Amino acid sequence: MADFVMPTLGSDMTEGTLVEWKKKVGDRVTKGEIIAEVDTEKSAIEVESFFTGIIQQLITKPGDTIPVGTVMALISEEGKPAEEVEVKVEARPVKESTPSPVSEPIVSSPTEPGRLRISPAAKQLAAELRVDPSTLRGTGPGGAITLSDIHTAAAAPTNEQPISSADRQAKMREIIAAAMARSKREIPHYYLSTAIDMGRAMTWLKEENLKRSVTDRLLYGVLLIKAVALALRQVPELNALWKGSAAVQSPDIHIGVAVSLRQGGLVAPALHHADKQSLGELMTRFQDVVKRARAGTLRSSEFSDPTITVTSLGDQGVETVFGVIYPPQVALVGFGKVVERPWIVDSHVVSRPVVTASLSADHRVTDGHRGAVFLSAIDRLLQEPAQL
Amino acid sequence: MAHIADMTKTTYREAVRAGLREALLNDPRVFLMGEDVGKYGGTYACSKGFLEEFGPERIRDTPLSESTFVGAGIGAALGGMRPIVEVMTVNFSLLALDQIVNNAATIRHMSGGQFSIPLVVRMATGAGRQVAAQHSHSLEGWYAHIPGIKVLTPATVTDAKGMLLTALKEPDPVFIFEHAYLYPMEGEFAEGALPVDIARAAVRRQGKDVSLITFGGSLWKSLQAAETLAGEGIEAEVVDLRVLRPLDQATILASVKKTHRAVVIDEGWRTGSFAAEISAQIMEGGFYDLDGPVARVCSAEVPIPYPKHLENAALPQPEQIVSAVRSLMR
Amino acid sequence: MNRPLAPDETRQTVLRLLGEIAPEADLSLVKADVSFRDQLDIDSMDFLNFVVSIHKTFGVEIREADYPKYSTLNGCVEELSANRTR
Numbered sequence: 001m002a003d004f005v006m007p008t009l010g011s012d013m014t015e016g017t018l019v020e021w022k023k024k025v026g027d028r029v030t031k032g033e034i035i036a037e038v039d040t041e042k043s044a045i046e047v048e049s050f051f052t053g054i055i056q057q058l059i060t061k062p063g064d065t066i067p068v069g070t071v072m073a074l075i076s077e078e079g080k081p082a083e084e085v086e087v088k089v090e091a092r093p094v095k096e097s098t099p100s101p102v103s104e105p106i107v108s109s110p111t112e113p114g115r116l117r118i119s120p121a122a123k124q125l126a127a128e129l130r131v132d133p134s135t136l137r138g139t140g141p142g143g144a145i146t147l148s149d150i151h152t153a154a155a156a157p158t159n160e161q162p163i164s165s166a167d168r169q170a171k172m173r174e175i176i177a178a179a180m181a182r183s184k185r186e187i188p189h190y191y192l193s194t195a196i197d198m199g200r201a202m203t204w205l206k207e208e209n210l211k212r213s214v215t216d217r218l219l220y221g222v223l224l225i226k227a228v229a230l231a232l233r234q235v236p237e238l239n240a241l242w243k244g245s246a247a248v249q250s251p252d253i254h255i256g257v258a259v260s261l262r263q264g265g266l267v268a269p270a271l272h273h274a275d276k277q278s279l280g281e282l283m284t285r286f287q288d289v290v291k292r293a294r295a296g297t298l299r300s301s302e303f304s305d306p307t308i309t310v311t312s313l314g315d316q317g318v319e320t321v322f323g324v325i326y327p328p329q330v331a332l333v334g335f336g337k338v339v340e341r342p343w344i345v346d347s348h349v350v351s352r353p354v355v356t357a358s359l360s361a362d363h364r365v366t367d368g369h370r371g372a373v374f375l376s377a378i379d380r381l382l383q384e385p386a387q388l
Numbered sequence: 389m390a391h392i393a394d395m396t397k398t399t400y401r402e403a404v405r406a407g408l409r410e411a412l413l414n415d416p417r418v419f420l421m422g423e424d425v426g427k428y429g430g431t432y433a434c435s436k437g438f439l440e441e442f443g444p445e446r447i448r449d450t451p452l453s454e455s456t457f458v459g460a461g462i463g464a465a466l467g468g469m470r471p472i473v474e475v476m477t478v479n480f481s482l483l484a485l486d487q488i489v490n491n492a493a494t495i496r497h498m499s500g501g502q503f504s505i506p507l508v509v510r511m512a513t514g515a516g517r518q519v520a521a522q523h524s525h526s527l528e529g530w531y532a533h534i535p536g537i538k539v540l541t542p543a544t545v546t547d548a549k550g551m552l553l554t555a556l557k558e559p560d561p562v563f564i565f566e567h568a569y570l571y572p573m574e575g576e577f578a579e580g581a582l583p584v585d586i587a588r589a590a591v592r593r594q595g596k597d598v599s600l601i602t603f604g605g606s607l608w609k610s611l612q613a614a615e616t617l618a619g620e621g622i623e624a625e626v627v628d629l630r631v632l633r634p635l636d637q638a639t640i641l642a643s644v645k646k647t648h649r650a651v652v653i654d655e656g657w658r659t660g661s662f663a664a665e666i667s668a669q670i671m672e673g674g675f676y677d678l679d680g681p682v683a684r685v686c687s688a689e690v691p692i693p694y695p696k697h698l699e700n701a702a703l704p705q706p707e708q709i710v711s712a713v714r715s716l717m718r
Numbered sequence: 719m720n721r722p723l724a725p726d727e728t729r730q731t732v733l734r735l736l737g738e739i740a741p742e743a744d745l746s747l748v749k750a751d752v753s754f755r756d757q758l759d760i761d762s763m764d765f766l767n768f769v770v771s772i773h774k775t776f777g778v779e780i781r782e783a784d785y786p787k788y789s790t791l792n793g794c795v796e797e798l799s800a801n802r803t804r
Binding site for chain 3: 206209210213214215217219221260262263286287290291314315316
């Protein structure tokens, strides 16, 4: 990074006034190109750049009178790696043509890639006002997200005023984009999958549904959700939320069920305490959240509470899901279509309904071995459907 | 001679002098000692005329030996007197550090509370008068490190007199740092404000956008910076710490809670400065109130230079404070 | 005893119920002999809800094993008239 300073234009020049910038942040300048107009006691002078590069920051404002040698702009030099723009407290010289004070500038360290540059107060306020700071662009020094950014975002007419469905869809796309980009940026995913014999489960379900009237029959998806919930009791590391630098296991199991919306987009509302619900209760709640997800009447806790997500794309004929974890969760379970497959039972090839269960998990939190234990727990649970 | 009680405008020097005189008049146990306090009337003329008024028993010129006369003050305090010891500058006080740190600050604790040292030590601190490095440093932050003593930094004329009188009522040693640049400064003296406390910081200017936290000579530079900032639509709150030990953390944190930004202005050197302590306490107690990093404006890390332009450049100036605030805001 | 419905009336009612499940669909384009799932982006939850509303509206019992018969518009009309004549 190179400093563009107020030049000395004659030995008696002690200060100059910036008239205007000829370039803006992000512009490329070549050595010798005019980048600012400066007024001195003698005349207005066009000042050229001594560097070739990209303008990173314009520090001086038009109209400001500053001593010679004061840094006016930062230019990242060509051929050198671009640096994060640092917050600098310029040690401004006193008026009377004194040399710059030698006190060191305060340098705030650049933000690690993937980490939000957000002030502690702004972070706290964002949580209170339920603003997702990862969707915001900071206007503070060095692009930091500050209190005013959060206030602005919270005041933005997202809920109060009617928004067109196109706007809502665009907004949802934006939120999904931010969450998924963050996930892929921050979470080292690992993937495991296993084929599960659904023969016993499907037979049991058929018999169970015979006993049930049309209005309270179960979908096999509910068996899968319940199996996941119970398997999490055995591998609780996967039922956790990432908090800053470590995962914190959740005492409750709230399964987020991915529901695709007809107009596009996706939500994953929570089925609370899924491990403690009977299949019938789970089915009722499942139907309810799907209906409300599509009607747009989900409660905020249903958005924020899930401790893991389950997504099933079997209806669309998909065989295996390779899911992207929804932060701050640390795992996602995917199910494909239940298909008839040749299956070996006691050395005989038989036809069995088989589903492929896949796990996407955060490698910072668990390793493949625990993930494998979890998938095989789901398999075992589905072999005893009456126990679900 | 005008009586101080009738005055509304006075200089810092006169305020100190009035405090000393009132103390000498009110309590026969009070006496003043130090280099040149008698015949010369005090290096900063704070005891001018006292030798004639109170006599050599109570206004005692001492040899140039800080360790000796600070030690004598400790002894006199142990013996039931109320000594006021004047040390010419904080730089010279280093010669008396053994007496201060190992005796004055410890005797109450080491005697299990049997003995106390009701001693007041005054000294000049700070730069800005072209008296070169060995007379210009700001080391009050070092003293604030030591448990067992109180450290005061009066910045206004009211505090210059009032803090001295309150300090004399303390059972333990109190160190008063008078910024030498302030002696000729004129200010409004508020007789009604007396007696003043020596426990709390004071908000000298209300604001909502940034807290300028400072003390001593830097208070006025900070107020000047706040005025400039007001012209730009930035409302700076100025907190005068007044007492460095024990520190009034509550006032600092309340201000940061309100403004969400802090700049600490300290004439000490940045590294290991008292400003660093303030900054740390804000992190500990006010982290989630902060909307940006705590900034510091301190002296350049050099012995304070003699030439005027270099001395100015080495010290915190209002322009730097303004600039530090601007870079926190945008 | 329900009044017997004309096939046309049955057809209109089935389409209306379908419209409640998939409100964005243009029902005039629904092909009578292609499964709803293939032309309307209906998933198993939607289909279950559809069957439940057929059950409630027409007052018919539908066994799970008969679900596939309700997967097209023609299938629904046939099944419902057969159900009624039983």
